[in-house]
Amino acid sequence: MTMTTVPVLCGLLFIALGFLTLKYPSIIKNWRYATEEQRKNIDIKALQLLSCKSMVVSGTALIIIGIISYFIKGSWPIYAIIIIVFAMSGYMVARMRRFDKNPESRRNRTIAAAVLAVSLFVIVGLFIGGKMESKIQITDNQLIINGMYNETIPLTDIDTIYISPLTDLPKIEMRTNGYADGEILKGYFRLTGWGKCKLIIHDIQQPAIVIHYNNKHLILNLYNPTHTASLYNQLKQ
Numbered sequence: 001m002t003m004t005t006v007p008v009l010c011g012l013l014f015i016a017l018g019f020l021t022l023k024y025p026s027i028i029k030n031w032r033y034a035t036e037e038q039r040k041n042i043d044i045k046a047l048q049l050l051s052c053k054s055m056v057v058s059g060t061a062l063i064i065i066g067i068i069s070y071f072i073k074g075s076w077p078i079y080a081i082i083i084i085v086f087a088m089s090g091y092m093v094a095r096m097r098r099f100d101k102n103p104e105s106r107r108n109r110t111i112a113a114a115v116l117a118v119s120l121f122v123i124v125g126l127f128i129g130g131k132m133e134s135k136i137q138i139t140d141n142q143l144i145i146n147g148m149y150n151e152t153i154p155l156t157d158i159d160t161i162y163i164s165p166l167t168d169l170p171k172i173e174m175r176t177n178g179y180a181d182g183e184i185l186k187g188y189f190r191l192t193g194w195g196k197c198k199l200i201i202h203d204i205q206q207p208a209i210v211i212h213y214n215n216k217h218l219i220l221n222l223y224n225p226t227h228t229a230s231l232y233n234q235l236k237q
Helices: 003-021 046-071 078-094 106-131 227-235
Strands: 137-138 144-148 151-154 159-165 172-180 185-191 195-201 208-213 216-220
Touching: 003 046, 046 078, 078 227, 106 195, 106 208, 159 227, 172 227, 208 227
Parallel strands: 195 216
Antiparallel strands: 137 144, 144 151, 159 208, 172 185, 185 195, 208 216
16 A cells, blocks of 8 residues: 555544444443443543544544645655544543543553553654664675564575666565555565565665565665665675
């Protein structure tokens, strides 16, 4: 999926869930796990309306992001999506307390804080790892790639190597397991005619080195095209 379709699909999902909460209050966690006694202290109609409005507004914002990203390329939609999701979550948690008068246990607060902290840690770690340039070395007759999606290839296993613009390579059909933010591609992707390939692409606008080995394809480049060309020359030698 592209950086245009992801926000649009997420937005449509948010809007659908928002309207579903009006009919199925059990979608709302506060109501679903509350006892009969606790439900007496919950204004479920107001809670449903709050959930619906929040989800619809967030979904609409995501769809707008998707449409704008069709015209303005870059990795910014990823950050916009994260900001919207976390902002919506924080707003709903804060506002829900007005309609749920049940005292919140320390255990629930601890769990919520832990989930938020872990989520932020994973997201921040993913972006840092994705943005950092992979460290590539040629040593002991091996090509060693360190960083997100490590790889070690004996030079004797390389059958074919050449450098090419990405536009001249087979089209990427889908990401099977990897990181992609519109400019950087790291991980495993399915390419038309080539099947599953590993990509370590730091800039989709720059040429990349294509390495065929053991019936596999590795496609990589660095932020600086001069460094990519230098690496290619070393591998050719």
